[in-house]
Amino acid sequence: MRLLTVATCNLNQWAMDFDNNLQNIKESISRAKAAGATIRLGPELEITGYGCEDHFLELDTVTHAWECLKDILSGDWTEDILCSIGMPVIQGSVRYNCQVFCMNRKILMIRPKMSLANDGNYRELRWFSAWKHKDQLVNFQLPNNISEALSQKSVPFGYGYIQFLDTAVAAEICEELFTPDAPHIELALSGVEVFMNASGSHHQLRKLDLRLDLIKSSTIICGGVYMYSNHQGCDGGRLYFDGCSCVAVNGDVVAQGSQFSLKDVEVLAAQIDLDAVASYRGSVSSFGEQASYKSRVLSVTVPYKLCQPFNLQTLPSSLIKIRFHSPEEEIAFGPSCWLWDYLRRSGASGFLLPLSGGADSSAVAAIVGCMCQLVIKEIKNGDEQVKADAIRIGQYTNGEFPTDSREFAKRIFYTVYMGTENSSEATRSRAKVLANEIGSWHLDVPIDSVISALLSLFQTLTGKRPRYKVDGGSNTENLGLQNIQARVRMVLAFMLASLMPWVQNKSGFFLVLGSSNVDEGLRGYLTKYDCSSADINPIGSISKQDLRAFLRWAAVNLEYSSLADVEAAPPTAELEPIRSDYSQLDEVDMGMTYEELSVYGRLRKIFRCGPVSMFQNLCYRWSGRLSPSDVAAKVKYFFKYYSINRHKMTVLTPSYHAESYSPDDNRFDLRQFLYNSRWPYQFRKIDDLVRAVEGSQIASAEFGRQENGEIASENGSGLGVPAAGSGNPKAGL
Incomplete structure (x- = not known):
């Protein structure tokens, strides 16, 4: 029996923070060695x-x-342990994304990435080139200072594997696992038994199962040990890297790390019987047949053993049940961990949230509350780094530290209800009750006097005072009055975030949190530079439907029971006067439901549908419920307002990325922001399709009636199409 102990890890690295990153790498190596591992894999x-x-x-x-790297190799970190360490390397004036294999203070091999991630959130081809020479291992001259320190002049560079005395090891870097012609197949046929995947994979709702399925299937087909390491945390941008390092053997997962954690370093060790790999492969005759004639991959020979002999103290790791979080748990824990990293690294003293009592801002408040709960949990579990960060951010003194999430929230979280004459007592009450459940420092601030002052100034300048539509005003007046309220709230939020710590004799500043969801961004249902303008937004890429499910979950699991009432209330902006015969409702204002917006968003981004193909898809999806004319009207209405409001995405608050149809213009959804909103060519094609489809339906129906002896009415061919989106426009459209 060849027993091999391997260690993989989740590391919370921070882009360009070399001290922090180096410290985490060293800590992970120390823990791997303490676990008896002879292989350590990092992200x-x-x-x-x-x-x-x-x-x-x-x-x-x-x-x-x-x-x-020189610092690591100059010490005893790599003594008797193979370490795969990720870094950029320039070879021949070309920059590569590489895994550097090190052992016993030497570099054994440098493996450049061959398939670069260059879609969605990733732009690796902007910074790196892919290694295309699969049949070459070139001689790489080490930089002079490295060469002198290591007494090593050169190292093999390229695609290949490392042949030890008792096993063969190779890298497969992140994106390469997801490619149709993944390297692990031919590497396995060349005799590689251990695959090491260093990854930088971000969290997205419902994505983890795809990643784990690929990891398991990679060794179901050809056997072997698959090690997976990932970043975990916010490293400085919109993405949260969700860890979940793991080890799989012959298609079974034997070790799995956390997906969401506040820890900076998490090391996962597993004991593997490599003879089980050899036996697995030997039982598949086709594997042997293909391996017998397949061209072998180049290798680097290292005269060293990684395995330990048979002993009763080391038992092979057993199959485990994979842990998956529900989407509601993902919304709770992913953004919470992202917010904590952002808070502790930004130098801020806390968060400020305009809390309206509606679903979106209440969801953000609950996520901050969840973050506070996670902090207290980790402190109780003995995490000294989380404790030190919490003491600093909460400004505790005299040896005190947080022990209660509500008390901690009171120190680091302001919520502000900014009411007007248009606000209801219901939303004011819901905001206050939720703030009390979470423990935030809550402010109830009437802003009518500020709005009135601005309107008086406008009246002095123009001699006119705008009126709401329900009071006889025009659409232009109605829109302007709503925008004033929304933008005043933004100005007040930033003023309070910067000055309230000073008022309370605290140092620092608070970060303003936004609370617009992905569907509102897609539709442009927000005022430019209103409360949607903030420092960061934890729900900016989460759909309204998912947020509602999260509120129901959080009411029970986070023990914020008032969220049940929030979720049950109809969404409303409360920017227009409430009358006995009129209440402003979001879905009426938008002219479409949130459910429809999710469908439009997925078709537009994930399935890459333009107006015509979206119309065709929805005709099938909504067949029997809507006529082609109805579908056409809805599709046109969506694209009209999507294009009119696309400019708002250029100033969208940086948002936690959680949904693959995010309209974030800056990093993810790279489309123009100036459109011909009439879409003349595309809408004309839709009209042609509607006439063709409905014409054939009418002809078929008339033929059927004639066959049955009925008389077709000459006036019966018209189809009534209700006007889509006849409600009031939302502020900022």
């Missing part, structure tokens, strides 16, 4: 942090990475 680009982006174009970034 992709772990020395620099994955999210450096254009900093990768700076020579300093590569130089500092080499300096950190």
Whole structure:
């Protein structure tokens, strides 16, 4: 029996923070060695942090990475343990994303990434080139300072594997696992038994099962040990890397790390019987047949053993049940961990949230409350880093530290209800009750006097005073009055965030949280530079439907029972006067439901549908419920307002990325913001399709009636199409 102990890890790295990253790497190696591991795998680009982006174009970034690697190799960190460490490397004037294999103070091999992630949130081709020479291992000359420190002049560079005396090991870097021609197949046929995947994979709702399915299937087909390591945390951008490092053997997961955690370092060890891999492969005759004639991948020979002999103290790790979080748990824990990283690294003293008592802002408040609960939990579990950060942010003195989430929230979380004459007592009450449940420092601030002052100024300048539509005003007046309220709230929120700590004799400043959801962003159902303008937004890429499910979950599991009432209330902006015969409702204002918006968003982004193909898809999806004319009217209405409001996405508050149809213009959804909102060519094609489809339906119906002896009415061919979106426009459209 060949027993091999391997260790993989989740690391909370921070882009360009080399001290922090180096410390985490060393800590992970120490823990791996303490667990008896002879292989340690870290995440992709772990020395620099994955999210450096254009900093990768700076020579300093590569130089500092080499300096950190020299620090690791100059000590005893790599003694008797194979360490795979991710960093950028320049070879022949070309920059590569690499895994550097190190052992016993030497570099054994440098493996450049061959398939780069270059879609969605990823732009690796902007900073790196892919290694295309699969049949080459070139001689890489180490930088002079590295060469002198290690007494090593060169190292093999390229695609290949490392052949030890008792096993063969190879890298498969992140995106390569997701490609149709993944390297692990031919590596397995060449005799590689251990695959090491260093990854930088972000969290997205309902995504983890795809990742784990690929990891399991990679060794179901050809056997072997698959190690997976990932970043975990916010490394400086919109993404939250969700960890979940794991080890799979012959298609079974034998170790799995956490997906959401406040820990900076998490190391996962597993004991593997490599003879079980050999037996698994030997039982599949087709594997042997293909391996017998397949061209072998190049290798680097290392005269060293990684396995330990048979002993009763080391037992192979058993199959475990994979842990998946529900979407509601993902919404609770992912943004909470992201917010904590952002808070502790930004130098801020807390968060301020305009809390309206509606679903979106209440969801954000609940996520901050969940963050406070997680902090207290980790402190009780003995995490000294979380404790130190909490003491600093909460400004505790005299040896005190947080022990209660509500008390901690009172120190680091302001909620502000900014009511007007249009606000209801119901929303005011819901905001107050929820704030009390979470423990936030809550302010109830009437803003009518500020609005009145602005309107008086306007009247002095123009001689006119606008009126709401329900009071006889025009659409223009109605829209302007709503926008004034919304933008006053933004100004007040930032003023309070900067000055309230000073008022309470605290140092620092508070970050303003936004609370617009992904569907509102897609439709543009928000006022530009209103409360949607904030420092960061934890729900900006989460759908209204998912948020409602989260509120129901949080009412029970986070023990914020008032969220049940929040979820049950109809969504309303409360920017127009409430009358006995009129109440402003979001879905009426938008002219579409939130459920429809989710459908439009997925078709537009995920399935890459333009107006015509979206119309065709929805004709099938909504067949029997809506006529082609109805579908056409809805599709046109959506694209009209999507294009009119697209400019708002250029100033969208940086949002936690959680949904694959996010309309974030800055990083994810790269489309123009100036459109011909009439879409003349596309809408004309839709009209042609409607006439063709409905014409054939009418002809078929008339033929059927004639066959049955009925007389077709000459006036019976018209189809009534209700006007889509006849409600009032939302402020800022």
